[in-house]
Amino acid sequence: MFVRLLAILAFTVVLTGAEQAAVTTKTLDWGSIVSPEAAAVGDQVEIVVTLSEAERAKGGILRIDPHWYKGRDRGGVAGSVGKQTINANQETYTFNWTIPAKDGITAISLVTYLGDGSWSGKRVTGTGRIVVK
Secondary structure: OHHHHHHHHHOOOEEEOOEEOOEEEEEEOOEEEEEEOEEOOOOEEEEEEEEOHHHHHHOOEEEEEEEEEEOOEEEEEOOOOEEEEOOOOOOEEEEEEEOOOOOOOOEEEEEEEEEOOOOOOEEEEEEEEEEEO
């Protein structure tokens, strides 16, 4: 729990002076996903995934596929945030990604999974969310 709290504090993004961007943390059985609460089209965002010791020990690939939404309707997959090889000694993984321009985009769902790198070979999943302003 202490490690998750540190991850939340460590990855608060400073915009200007004392102004800070709000972040959202999705806590899961296998770790957590920290991302900005909101961003605009064209903004580069930082997404930080923290993995439990048990999941790190299993190895594999950590991957994030962003799905974009127009209201409540899923518009589709918006490219890839990326993938990283899981290292047993590395607790946090940082991804930088730019919010794409999509017609009527209102949100991004950060579909995050661990396994062999493919959706069919996943062992655990979770989602983060960014509101697009």
